Amino acid sequence: MPPTTKDVEHFEAARPRLEAIAYRLLGSASEAEDAVQEVFLRWRAADVERIEVPAAWLTKVLTNLCLNQLSSARVRRENYVGQWLPEPLLDGDPMLGPADTAEQRESVSYAVLALMERLSPHERAVYVLREAFDYPHREIAGILGLTEGASQQILHRARKHIADGRARSEVDGAAARRIVEEFLAAATGGKIEPLVRLLTADAVSIGDGGGKVPARVKPFEGALAVAKFMRGLFTPTRAKRALVGGPVEVHVTTANGGPAVVVAVGGRVIGVMCPEVTAEGIAVLRNQVNPDKLGRATAMWAAADRGEPVFRAF
Template sequence: MDDLDWFAEQFEAHRPRLQAVAYRMLGSLTEAEDALQEAWIRTTRSQSSSIDNISAWLVTLVGRVCIDMLRSHQSRRENLVGTWLPEPVVSTEETHDPEQASLLADSVGLALLVVLESLEPAERLAFVLHDMFGVPFDKIAPIVDRTPVAARQLASRARRRLRGTVTMPDADLPTQRRVVDAFLAASRAGDFEALITLLDPDVVFRVDTGPRPWLGPALLVGARDVAEHATTFGPRFATLCQPALVNGAAGIIATGRAGVLAVVGITVVDEHIAEIDLVLDPDKLSGVTIDD
Protein backbone atom coordinates (compact mmCIF):
# COMPACT_ATOMS: atom_id res chain seq x y z
CA MET A 1 0.00 0.00 0.00
CA ASP A 2 1.48 3.36 -1.00
CA ASP A 3 1.36 6.49 1.18
CA LEU A 4 -1.70 8.00 -0.52
CA ASP A 5 -3.78 4.86 -0.04
CA TRP A 6 -2.60 4.48 3.55
CA PHE A 7 -3.46 8.10 4.41
CA ALA A 8 -6.87 7.73 2.76
CA GLU A 9 -7.62 4.63 4.81
CA GLN A 10 -6.47 6.23 8.07
CA PHE A 11 -8.26 9.51 7.38
CA GLU A 12 -11.60 7.77 6.83
CA ALA A 13 -11.12 5.59 9.91
CA HIS A 14 -10.53 8.67 12.06
CA ARG A 15 -13.04 10.96 10.32
CA PRO A 16 -15.70 10.98 13.13
CA ARG A 17 -13.11 12.10 15.70
CA LEU A 18 -11.58 14.64 13.34
CA GLN A 19 -15.02 16.07 12.54
CA ALA A 20 -15.77 16.34 16.26
CA VAL A 21 -12.52 18.26 16.80
CA ALA A 22 -13.24 20.64 13.94
CA TYR A 23 -16.84 21.24 15.02
CA ARG A 24 -15.79 22.12 18.58
CA MET A 25 -13.13 24.45 17.22
CA LEU A 26 -15.24 26.19 14.59
CA GLY A 27 -18.87 25.81 15.72
CA SER A 28 -19.92 25.07 12.16
CA LEU A 29 -20.49 21.77 10.39
CA THR A 30 -19.86 23.44 7.04
CA GLU A 31 -16.56 24.93 8.16
CA ALA A 32 -15.63 21.66 9.89
CA GLU A 33 -16.00 19.85 6.57
CA ASP A 34 -13.86 22.54 4.90
CA ALA A 35 -11.22 22.01 7.58
CA LEU A 36 -11.19 18.26 6.99
CA GLN A 37 -10.86 18.81 3.25
CA GLU A 38 -7.86 21.10 3.78
CA ALA A 39 -6.34 18.63 6.26
CA TRP A 40 -6.71 15.84 3.70
CA ILE A 41 -4.90 17.94 1.10
CA ARG A 42 -2.05 18.46 3.56
CA THR A 43 -1.72 14.72 4.17
CA THR A 44 -0.88 14.28 0.49
CA ARG A 45 2.27 16.32 1.11
CA SER A 46 3.40 14.14 4.02
CA GLN A 47 5.21 10.84 4.38
CA SER A 48 3.88 8.03 6.56
CA SER A 49 7.38 6.98 7.63
CA SER A 50 7.70 10.12 9.76
CA ILE A 51 4.50 9.41 11.78
CA ASP A 52 4.56 7.28 14.92
CA ASN A 53 0.97 7.94 16.10
CA ILE A 54 -1.42 8.56 13.22
CA SER A 55 -4.42 9.39 15.42
CA ALA A 56 -2.58 12.14 17.32
CA TRP A 57 -0.95 13.34 14.11
CA LEU A 58 -4.29 13.73 12.32
CA VAL A 59 -5.91 15.50 15.28
CA THR A 60 -3.07 18.01 15.53
CA LEU A 61 -3.16 18.50 11.76
CA VAL A 62 -6.88 19.33 11.89
CA GLY A 63 -6.22 21.57 14.89
CA ARG A 64 -3.62 23.48 12.90
CA VAL A 65 -6.07 23.99 10.03
CA CYS A 66 -8.81 25.10 12.44
CA ILE A 67 -6.71 27.69 14.22
CA ASP A 68 -5.77 29.19 10.85
CA MET A 69 -9.49 29.37 9.98
CA LEU A 70 -10.42 30.83 13.38
CA ARG A 71 -7.88 33.60 13.04
CA SER A 72 -9.10 34.50 9.56
CA HIS A 73 -12.76 34.46 10.69
CA GLN A 74 -12.23 36.35 13.95
CA SER A 75 -12.49 39.86 12.52
CA ARG A 76 -15.59 38.89 10.55
CA ARG A 77 -17.35 37.58 13.66
CA GLU A 78 -16.29 40.59 15.73
CA ASN A 79 -18.06 42.83 13.21
CA LEU A 80 -21.24 40.75 13.27
CA VAL A 81 -24.41 42.65 14.09
CA GLY A 82 -26.44 40.77 16.70
CA THR A 83 -25.68 37.37 18.17
CA TRP A 84 -23.45 34.66 16.70
CA LEU A 85 -24.63 31.11 17.32
CA PRO A 86 -23.10 27.82 16.18
CA GLU A 87 -24.45 25.76 13.33
CA PRO A 88 -26.73 23.20 15.00
CA VAL A 89 -26.64 19.41 14.70
CA VAL A 90 -30.29 18.37 14.43
CA SER A 91 -32.11 15.05 14.46
CA THR A 92 -35.79 14.13 14.68
CA GLU A 93 -37.05 10.86 16.09
CA GLU A 94 -37.28 9.40 12.58
CA THR A 95 -33.80 10.43 11.42
CA HIS A 96 -31.38 7.54 10.97
CA ASP A 97 -28.46 9.17 9.16
CA PRO A 98 -25.35 7.33 10.51
CA GLU A 99 -23.16 10.44 10.23
CA GLN A 100 -25.73 12.54 12.11
CA ALA A 101 -26.04 9.80 14.72
CA SER A 102 -22.27 9.82 15.22
CA LEU A 103 -22.21 13.58 15.64
CA LEU A 104 -25.14 13.55 18.05
CA ALA A 105 -23.57 10.81 20.15
CA ASP A 106 -20.44 12.93 20.61
CA SER A 107 -21.92 16.41 20.39
CA VAL A 108 -21.65 19.40 22.67
CA GLY A 109 -24.47 21.79 23.43
CA LEU A 110 -24.95 25.05 21.60
CA ALA A 111 -24.53 26.91 24.90
CA LEU A 112 -21.01 25.51 25.42
CA LEU A 113 -20.02 26.35 21.83
CA VAL A 114 -21.21 29.94 22.39
CA VAL A 115 -18.92 30.18 25.43
CA LEU A 116 -15.99 28.61 23.55
CA GLU A 117 -16.43 31.37 20.96
CA SER A 118 -15.41 33.89 23.64
CA LEU A 119 -11.92 32.37 23.87
CA GLU A 120 -8.93 33.50 21.88
CA PRO A 121 -8.11 31.05 19.05
CA ALA A 122 -4.98 29.72 20.79
CA GLU A 123 -6.86 29.28 24.09
CA ARG A 124 -9.69 27.49 22.37
CA LEU A 125 -7.35 25.12 20.57
CA ALA A 126 -5.36 24.28 23.71
CA PHE A 127 -8.55 23.68 25.70
CA VAL A 128 -10.35 21.66 23.02
CA LEU A 129 -7.40 19.48 22.05
CA HIS A 130 -6.18 18.81 25.58
CA ASP A 131 -9.29 18.84 27.75
CA MET A 132 -11.73 17.32 25.25
CA PHE A 133 -9.47 15.03 23.20
CA GLY A 134 -6.49 14.31 25.44
CA VAL A 135 -3.79 15.66 23.13
CA PRO A 136 -0.59 16.28 25.15
CA PHE A 137 0.74 19.81 25.39
CA ASP A 138 4.01 18.95 23.62
CA LYS A 139 1.90 18.19 20.51
CA ILE A 140 -0.24 21.33 20.93
CA ALA A 141 2.72 23.68 21.47
CA PRO A 142 3.98 23.79 17.84
CA ILE A 143 0.48 24.56 16.53
CA VAL A 144 0.23 27.74 18.62
CA ASP A 145 3.93 28.61 18.38
CA ARG A 146 4.43 28.22 22.13
CA THR A 147 6.43 26.02 24.48
CA PRO A 148 4.59 23.10 26.10
CA VAL A 149 4.52 25.07 29.37
CA ALA A 150 2.96 28.06 27.61
CA ALA A 151 0.44 25.78 25.88
CA ARG A 152 -0.54 24.38 29.28
CA GLN A 153 -1.03 27.96 30.50
CA LEU A 154 -3.32 28.67 27.53
CA ALA A 155 -5.56 25.76 28.49
CA SER A 156 -5.51 26.82 32.14
CA ARG A 157 -6.48 30.37 31.19
CA ALA A 158 -9.31 29.00 29.05
CA ARG A 159 -10.60 26.94 32.01
CA ARG A 160 -10.58 30.03 34.24
CA ARG A 161 -12.50 32.03 31.64
CA LEU A 162 -15.03 29.23 31.22
CA ARG A 163 -15.49 28.63 34.95
CA GLY A 164 -18.95 29.73 36.05
CA THR A 165 -20.07 30.52 32.49
CA VAL A 166 -20.72 27.00 31.19
CA THR A 167 -24.30 25.90 31.78
CA MET A 168 -24.50 22.18 32.51
CA PRO A 169 -27.86 20.80 31.32
CA ASP A 170 -29.88 18.06 32.95
CA ALA A 171 -28.55 14.73 31.73
CA ASP A 172 -32.00 13.14 31.76
CA LEU A 173 -33.30 13.45 28.18
CA PRO A 174 -36.93 12.52 29.06
CA THR A 175 -36.98 15.36 31.61
CA GLN A 176 -35.60 17.77 29.00
CA ARG A 177 -38.29 16.68 26.54
CA ARG A 178 -41.06 17.10 29.11
CA VAL A 179 -39.93 20.67 29.85
CA VAL A 180 -39.57 21.52 26.14
CA ASP A 181 -43.02 20.07 25.36
CA ALA A 182 -44.52 22.17 28.15
CA PHE A 183 -42.73 25.25 26.83
CA LEU A 184 -44.11 24.65 23.34
CA ALA A 185 -47.63 24.19 24.68
CA ALA A 186 -47.45 27.36 26.79
CA SER A 187 -46.03 29.32 23.84
CA ARG A 188 -48.81 28.15 21.52
CA ALA A 189 -51.39 29.18 24.11
CA GLY A 190 -49.68 32.49 24.89
CA ASP A 191 -49.80 31.45 28.57
CA PHE A 192 -47.55 33.96 30.35
CA GLU A 193 -47.88 32.43 33.83
CA ALA A 194 -47.11 28.93 32.58
CA LEU A 195 -44.02 30.25 30.80
CA ILE A 196 -42.80 31.99 33.95
CA THR A 197 -42.96 28.71 35.87
CA LEU A 198 -40.92 26.93 33.17
CA LEU A 199 -38.20 29.57 32.78
CA ASP A 200 -35.22 30.04 35.06
CA PRO A 201 -35.35 33.55 36.60
CA ASP A 202 -32.08 34.40 34.81
CA VAL A 203 -32.89 32.66 31.52
CA VAL A 204 -30.90 33.87 28.50
CA PHE A 205 -32.52 34.07 25.04
CA ARG A 206 -30.20 34.56 22.05
CA VAL A 207 -31.11 35.01 18.40
CA ASP A 208 -28.87 34.54 15.35
CA THR A 209 -30.63 35.85 12.23
CA GLY A 210 -27.66 35.96 9.88
CA PRO A 211 -28.60 38.45 7.14
CA ARG A 212 -32.32 38.24 7.94
CA PRO A 213 -33.97 41.31 9.49
CA TRP A 214 -35.22 40.82 13.05
CA LEU A 215 -37.69 43.17 14.69
CA GLY A 216 -36.99 42.02 18.24
CA PRO A 217 -33.80 42.17 20.34
CA ALA A 218 -31.03 39.68 19.62
CA LEU A 219 -30.54 39.08 23.34
CA LEU A 220 -33.01 38.91 26.23
CA VAL A 221 -32.21 38.10 29.85
CA GLY A 222 -34.72 37.29 32.57
CA ALA A 223 -37.88 35.23 32.80
CA ARG A 224 -40.36 38.09 32.44
CA ASP A 225 -38.80 39.53 29.27
CA VAL A 226 -38.45 36.09 27.67
CA ALA A 227 -41.99 35.09 28.67
CA GLU A 228 -43.39 38.32 27.23
CA HIS A 229 -41.54 37.69 23.98
CA ALA A 230 -42.82 34.09 23.80
CA THR A 231 -46.35 35.25 24.63
CA THR A 232 -46.24 37.78 21.80
CA PHE A 233 -44.68 35.63 19.07
CA GLY A 234 -45.32 32.10 20.35
CA PRO A 235 -48.96 31.56 19.31
CA ARG A 236 -47.99 31.99 15.64
CA PHE A 237 -44.41 30.70 15.62
CA ALA A 238 -44.98 27.66 17.85
CA THR A 239 -47.59 26.21 15.50
CA LEU A 240 -44.73 25.62 13.03
CA CYS A 241 -42.61 23.81 15.61
CA GLN A 242 -41.99 20.21 16.55
CA PRO A 243 -39.63 18.59 19.07
CA ALA A 244 -36.16 17.58 17.87
CA LEU A 245 -32.74 16.70 19.19
CA VAL A 246 -30.46 19.74 18.89
CA ASN A 247 -26.82 18.93 19.62
CA GLY A 248 -27.92 15.86 21.53
CA ALA A 249 -30.37 17.73 23.79
CA ALA A 250 -34.12 18.27 23.61
CA GLY A 251 -34.88 21.21 21.33
CA ILE A 252 -37.22 22.47 18.65
CA ILE A 253 -37.28 22.71 14.85
CA ALA A 254 -39.65 25.00 12.94
CA THR A 255 -40.64 24.20 9.37
CA GLY A 256 -42.77 25.76 6.64
CA ARG A 257 -43.39 25.35 2.93
CA ALA A 258 -39.85 26.52 2.21
CA GLY A 259 -38.34 23.91 4.51
CA VAL A 260 -36.56 24.47 7.81
CA LEU A 261 -37.19 27.99 9.13
CA ALA A 262 -35.51 27.84 12.52
CA VAL A 263 -33.78 25.61 15.02
CA VAL A 264 -34.08 26.23 18.74
CA GLY A 265 -31.51 24.86 21.16
CA ILE A 266 -32.79 24.70 24.73
CA THR A 267 -30.72 24.15 27.87
CA VAL A 268 -32.72 22.64 30.73
CA VAL A 269 -31.23 22.90 34.23
CA ASP A 270 -33.05 21.63 37.32
CA GLU A 271 -36.19 21.19 35.21
CA HIS A 272 -36.22 24.86 34.18
CA ILE A 273 -35.13 26.45 30.91
CA ALA A 274 -31.85 28.29 31.48
CA GLU A 275 -30.89 29.16 27.88
CA ILE A 276 -32.70 29.41 24.56
CA ASP A 277 -30.70 29.71 21.33
CA LEU A 278 -32.77 30.55 18.25
CA VAL A 279 -30.94 29.97 14.95
CA LEU A 280 -32.55 31.73 11.97
CA ASP A 281 -29.46 32.19 9.79
CA PRO A 282 -30.37 30.45 6.49
CA ASP A 283 -26.75 29.49 5.84
CA LYS A 284 -26.66 27.54 9.11
CA LEU A 285 -30.01 25.91 8.36
CA SER A 286 -29.25 24.88 4.79
CA GLY A 287 -27.90 21.49 5.82
CA VAL A 288 -30.72 20.71 8.25
CA THR A 289 -33.22 18.20 6.89
CA ILE A 290 -36.11 16.25 8.40
CA ASP A 291 -37.99 13.22 7.23
CA ASP A 292 -41.49 13.62 5.89
Protein backbone atom coordinates (compact mmCIF):
# COMPACT_ATOMS: atom_id res chain seq x y z
CA MET A 1 0.00 0.00 0.00
CA PRO A 2 1.48 3.41 -0.95
CA PRO A 3 2.03 5.83 1.94
CA THR A 4 -0.78 8.19 2.74
CA THR A 5 -0.36 11.94 3.05
CA LYS A 6 -0.54 11.46 6.81
CA ASP A 7 2.29 8.90 6.69
CA VAL A 8 4.50 11.30 4.72
CA GLU A 9 3.68 14.15 7.09
CA HIS A 10 4.54 11.94 10.05
CA PHE A 11 7.94 11.20 8.56
CA GLU A 12 8.65 14.82 7.66
CA ALA A 13 7.88 15.83 11.23
CA ALA A 14 10.51 13.34 12.39
CA ARG A 15 13.11 14.28 9.74
CA PRO A 16 14.90 17.05 11.73
CA ARG A 17 15.46 14.73 14.70
CA LEU A 18 16.62 11.91 12.43
CA GLU A 19 19.04 14.18 10.59
CA ALA A 20 20.46 15.47 13.88
CA ILE A 21 21.04 11.90 15.08
CA ALA A 22 22.61 10.84 11.79
CA TYR A 23 24.92 13.86 11.69
CA ARG A 24 26.28 13.10 15.15
CA LEU A 25 26.72 9.45 14.25
CA LEU A 26 28.42 10.02 10.89
CA GLY A 27 30.10 13.42 11.24
CA SER A 28 28.90 14.31 7.76
CA ALA A 29 25.83 16.35 6.82
CA SER A 30 25.64 14.94 3.30
CA GLU A 31 25.90 11.35 4.54
CA ALA A 32 23.30 12.12 7.21
CA GLU A 33 20.87 13.40 4.56
CA ASP A 34 21.45 10.26 2.48
CA ALA A 35 20.85 7.99 5.48
CA VAL A 36 17.61 9.75 6.39
CA GLN A 37 16.41 9.56 2.80
CA GLU A 38 17.05 5.81 2.85
CA VAL A 39 14.94 5.58 6.02
CA PHE A 40 12.16 7.42 4.18
CA LEU A 41 12.28 4.88 1.35
CA ARG A 42 11.98 2.05 3.85
CA TRP A 43 9.15 3.88 5.61
CA ARG A 44 7.30 4.15 2.32
CA ALA A 45 7.76 0.43 1.67
CA ALA A 46 6.71 -0.62 5.19
CA ASP A 47 3.24 -1.57 6.39
CA VAL A 48 3.00 1.58 8.51
CA GLU A 49 -0.33 0.53 10.05
CA ARG A 50 1.44 -2.37 11.76
CA ILE A 51 4.18 -0.20 13.29
CA GLU A 52 3.15 0.39 16.90
CA VAL A 53 5.63 3.18 17.76
CA PRO A 54 6.70 4.96 14.56
CA ALA A 55 9.32 7.15 16.26
CA ALA A 56 11.08 4.11 17.72
CA TRP A 57 10.91 2.26 14.38
CA LEU A 58 12.41 5.19 12.49
CA THR A 59 15.21 5.66 15.02
CA LYS A 60 16.07 1.96 14.97
CA VAL A 61 16.22 1.79 11.17
CA LEU A 62 18.30 4.96 10.99
CA THR A 63 20.73 3.91 13.73
CA ASN A 64 21.38 0.54 12.16
CA LEU A 65 21.93 2.11 8.74
CA CYS A 66 24.46 4.47 10.33
CA LEU A 67 26.16 1.61 12.17
CA ASN A 68 26.66 -0.20 8.86
CA GLN A 69 28.01 2.97 7.32
CA LEU A 70 30.39 3.60 10.22
CA SER A 71 31.81 0.09 9.87
CA SER A 72 32.49 0.57 6.17
CA ALA A 73 33.71 4.14 6.75
CA ARG A 74 36.62 2.85 8.82
CA VAL A 75 37.86 0.97 5.75
CA ARG A 76 37.28 3.95 3.41
CA ARG A 77 39.11 6.34 5.74
CA GLU A 78 42.20 4.16 5.67
CA ASN A 79 42.50 5.28 2.04
CA TYR A 80 41.49 8.89 2.71
CA VAL A 81 44.03 11.45 1.52
CA GLY A 82 45.47 13.16 4.60
CA GLN A 83 43.63 13.78 7.86
CA TRP A 84 39.86 13.15 8.13
CA LEU A 85 37.80 15.73 10.02
CA PRO A 86 34.02 16.06 10.47
CA GLU A 87 31.92 18.40 8.37
CA PRO A 88 31.40 21.66 10.31
CA LEU A 89 27.92 23.16 10.68
CA LEU A 90 27.46 26.89 11.18
CA ASP A 91 25.29 28.45 13.86
CA GLY A 92 21.58 28.11 13.12
CA ASP A 93 21.83 24.94 11.05
CA PRO A 94 18.84 22.76 12.04
CA MET A 95 20.96 19.63 11.71
CA LEU A 96 22.77 20.65 14.89
CA GLY A 97 19.67 19.49 16.73
CA PRO A 98 18.82 20.13 20.39
CA ALA A 99 21.12 22.31 22.49
CA ASP A 100 19.15 22.65 25.72
CA THR A 101 21.56 20.76 27.98
CA ALA A 102 25.33 20.74 28.40
CA GLU A 103 25.40 17.12 27.19
CA GLN A 104 23.52 18.00 24.01
CA ARG A 105 25.80 20.93 23.26
CA GLU A 106 28.93 18.91 23.92
CA SER A 107 27.80 15.99 21.75
CA VAL A 108 27.76 18.21 18.66
CA SER A 109 30.88 20.27 19.45
CA TYR A 110 33.53 19.94 16.78
CA ALA A 111 36.09 18.64 19.27
CA VAL A 112 33.78 15.84 20.45
CA LEU A 113 32.73 14.93 16.91
CA ALA A 114 36.42 14.52 16.09
CA LEU A 115 37.01 12.49 19.26
CA MET A 116 34.06 10.23 18.49
CA GLU A 117 36.12 8.84 15.62
CA ARG A 118 37.99 6.92 18.32
CA LEU A 119 34.81 5.15 19.45
CA SER A 120 33.52 1.87 18.10
CA PRO A 121 30.25 2.15 16.12
CA HIS A 122 28.23 0.83 19.08
CA GLU A 123 29.97 3.17 21.54
CA ARG A 124 29.21 6.08 19.27
CA ALA A 125 25.56 5.08 18.88
CA VAL A 126 24.98 4.64 22.61
CA TYR A 127 26.78 7.89 23.40
CA VAL A 128 24.76 9.90 20.87
CA LEU A 129 21.38 8.42 21.73
CA ARG A 130 21.89 8.81 25.47
CA GLU A 131 23.84 12.07 25.76
CA ALA A 132 22.27 14.07 22.94
CA PHE A 133 18.74 12.70 22.79
CA ASP A 134 18.20 11.35 26.31
CA TYR A 135 17.02 7.92 25.20
CA PRO A 136 16.65 5.58 28.20
CA HIS A 137 18.93 2.54 28.20
CA ARG A 138 15.90 0.29 27.76
CA GLU A 139 15.13 1.89 24.38
CA ILE A 140 18.79 2.01 23.34
CA ALA A 141 19.08 -1.69 24.13
CA GLY A 142 16.06 -2.40 21.93
CA ILE A 143 17.46 -0.32 19.06
CA LEU A 144 20.88 -1.98 19.16
CA GLY A 145 19.91 -5.48 20.21
CA LEU A 146 21.67 -5.27 23.57
CA THR A 147 20.82 -5.74 27.21
CA GLU A 148 20.28 -2.62 29.33
CA GLY A 149 23.37 -3.53 31.34
CA ALA A 150 25.47 -3.75 28.19
CA SER A 151 24.18 -0.37 27.04
CA GLN A 152 25.17 1.18 30.36
CA GLN A 153 28.66 -0.36 30.19
CA ILE A 154 29.15 0.85 26.63
CA LEU A 155 28.13 4.37 27.62
CA HIS A 156 30.62 4.30 30.49
CA ARG A 157 33.43 3.32 28.09
CA ALA A 158 32.40 5.94 25.53
CA ARG A 159 32.30 8.71 28.14
CA LYS A 160 35.77 7.69 29.36
CA HIS A 161 37.23 7.78 25.85
CA ILE A 162 35.77 11.25 25.27
CA ALA A 163 36.92 12.52 28.68
CA ASP A 164 40.43 11.15 28.15
CA GLY A 165 40.62 13.10 24.90
CA ARG A 166 39.52 16.31 26.62
CA ALA A 167 41.70 16.21 29.70
CA ARG A 168 42.13 19.99 29.88
CA SER A 169 39.49 22.24 31.37
CA GLU A 170 37.68 24.50 28.92
CA VAL A 171 36.74 28.14 29.11
CA ASP A 172 33.26 29.59 28.66
CA GLY A 173 31.98 30.55 25.23
CA ALA A 174 32.49 34.31 25.52
CA ALA A 175 36.07 33.92 26.75
CA ALA A 176 36.80 31.37 24.03
CA ARG A 177 35.58 33.76 21.35
CA ARG A 178 37.76 36.57 22.70
CA ILE A 179 40.80 34.30 22.62
CA VAL A 180 40.03 33.25 19.04
CA GLU A 181 39.64 36.90 17.99
CA GLU A 182 42.95 37.72 19.66
CA PHE A 183 44.59 34.75 17.96
CA LEU A 184 43.29 35.81 14.56
CA ALA A 185 44.51 39.37 15.10
CA ALA A 186 47.95 38.00 15.96
CA ALA A 187 47.97 35.67 12.95
CA THR A 188 47.07 38.46 10.54
CA GLY A 189 49.54 40.80 12.27
CA GLY A 190 52.41 38.61 11.17
CA LYS A 191 54.22 38.23 14.52
CA ILE A 192 55.08 34.85 15.99
CA GLU A 193 55.43 35.66 19.70
CA PRO A 194 51.77 36.66 20.35
CA LEU A 195 50.61 33.51 18.59
CA VAL A 196 52.86 31.26 20.66
CA ARG A 197 51.58 32.85 23.88
CA LEU A 198 47.99 31.98 22.94
CA LEU A 199 48.79 28.33 22.24
CA THR A 200 49.46 25.46 24.62
CA ALA A 201 53.02 24.15 24.45
CA ASP A 202 51.80 20.93 22.81
CA ALA A 203 49.31 22.60 20.46
CA VAL A 204 48.35 20.76 17.27
CA SER A 205 46.99 21.99 13.93
CA ILE A 206 45.12 19.47 11.75
CA GLY A 207 43.93 20.13 8.21
CA ASP A 208 41.48 18.16 6.06
CA GLY A 209 41.81 18.86 2.35
CA GLY A 210 40.56 15.47 1.22
CA GLY A 211 43.05 15.51 -1.62
CA LYS A 212 41.03 18.32 -3.23
CA VAL A 213 43.00 21.30 -1.90
CA PRO A 214 46.48 21.49 -0.34
CA ALA A 215 46.60 20.36 3.28
CA ARG A 216 49.51 18.86 5.17
CA VAL A 217 49.18 15.10 5.58
CA LYS A 218 50.68 15.18 9.07
CA PRO A 219 49.53 17.63 11.75
CA PHE A 220 51.73 20.51 12.85
CA GLU A 221 52.82 19.84 16.43
CA GLY A 222 54.09 22.24 19.08
CA ALA A 223 53.28 25.90 19.68
CA LEU A 224 56.10 27.30 17.54
CA ALA A 225 55.36 25.07 14.53
CA VAL A 226 51.64 25.86 14.72
CA ALA A 227 52.30 29.59 15.12
CA LYS A 228 54.58 29.67 12.07
CA PHE A 229 52.02 27.79 10.02
CA MET A 230 49.21 30.13 11.05
CA ARG A 231 51.26 33.22 10.32
CA GLY A 232 52.03 31.88 6.85
CA LEU A 233 48.43 30.85 6.29
CA PHE A 234 47.14 34.38 6.85
CA THR A 235 49.91 36.15 4.96
CA PRO A 236 48.47 37.26 1.58
CA THR A 237 50.40 36.29 -1.53
CA ARG A 238 49.66 36.43 -5.24
CA ALA A 239 49.84 32.64 -5.45
CA LYS A 240 47.22 32.25 -2.72
CA ARG A 241 44.86 34.72 -4.39
CA ALA A 242 45.17 32.78 -7.63
CA LEU A 243 44.58 29.48 -5.82
CA VAL A 244 41.37 30.56 -4.03
CA GLY A 245 40.02 32.56 -6.95
CA GLY A 246 39.49 36.03 -5.53
CA PRO A 247 39.58 38.38 -2.55
CA VAL A 248 39.40 36.64 0.81
CA GLU A 249 37.24 37.63 3.77
CA VAL A 250 37.84 36.21 7.23
CA HIS A 251 35.12 36.22 9.90
CA VAL A 252 34.90 35.02 13.50
CA THR A 253 31.59 33.22 13.94
CA THR A 254 30.13 30.08 15.55
CA ALA A 255 30.24 26.51 14.28
CA ASN A 256 29.07 23.43 16.16
CA GLY A 257 28.33 25.60 19.17
CA GLY A 258 31.85 27.01 19.54
CA PRO A 259 33.90 29.88 18.13
CA ALA A 260 35.10 29.36 14.58
CA VAL A 261 36.92 31.20 11.83
CA VAL A 262 35.25 31.22 8.43
CA VAL A 263 37.28 32.04 5.33
CA ALA A 264 35.14 32.98 2.33
CA VAL A 265 35.66 34.08 -1.27
CA GLY A 266 32.74 35.77 -2.99
CA GLY A 267 30.27 34.30 -0.51
CA ARG A 268 31.69 30.78 -0.93
CA VAL A 269 33.14 29.22 2.21
CA ILE A 270 36.58 27.82 1.44
CA GLY A 271 37.61 27.00 4.99
CA VAL A 272 36.30 26.66 8.53
CA MET A 273 38.77 26.60 11.41
CA CYS A 274 37.46 25.28 14.73
CA PRO A 275 39.85 26.02 17.62
CA GLU A 276 39.68 23.99 20.81
CA VAL A 277 40.18 26.59 23.52
CA THR A 278 41.23 25.47 27.01
CA ALA A 279 42.16 27.27 30.20
CA GLU A 280 45.84 26.83 29.23
CA GLY A 281 45.38 28.21 25.71
CA ILE A 282 44.38 26.95 22.29
CA ALA A 283 45.20 23.23 22.27
CA VAL A 284 43.95 22.15 18.84
CA LEU A 285 43.18 23.92 15.58
CA ARG A 286 41.02 21.83 13.27
CA ASN A 287 40.88 23.24 9.75
CA GLN A 288 38.28 21.96 7.31
CA VAL A 289 39.13 22.96 3.73
CA ASN A 290 37.79 19.97 1.78
CA PRO A 291 35.21 21.57 -0.57
CA ASP A 292 33.08 18.41 -0.41
CA LYS A 293 32.51 19.17 3.28
CA LEU A 294 31.77 22.88 2.95
CA GLY A 295 28.71 22.96 0.69
CA ARG A 296 26.19 23.12 3.52
CA ALA A 297 28.27 25.73 5.34
CA THR A 298 28.31 27.84 2.16
CA ALA A 299 24.52 27.63 1.88
CA MET A 300 24.11 28.72 5.51
CA TRP A 301 26.69 31.47 5.06
CA ALA A 302 24.86 32.87 2.05
CA ALA A 303 21.71 33.31 4.13
CA ALA A 304 23.45 34.62 7.27
CA ASP A 305 23.86 38.18 8.52
CA ARG A 306 27.64 38.00 8.43
CA GLY A 307 28.61 41.53 9.41
CA GLU A 308 31.99 42.99 8.60
CA PRO A 309 34.97 40.65 8.24
CA VAL A 310 37.81 40.99 10.73
CA PHE A 311 40.34 40.62 7.94
CA ARG A 312 40.42 41.10 4.17
CA ALA A 313 43.14 40.01 1.76
CA PHE A 314 43.16 41.25 -1.82
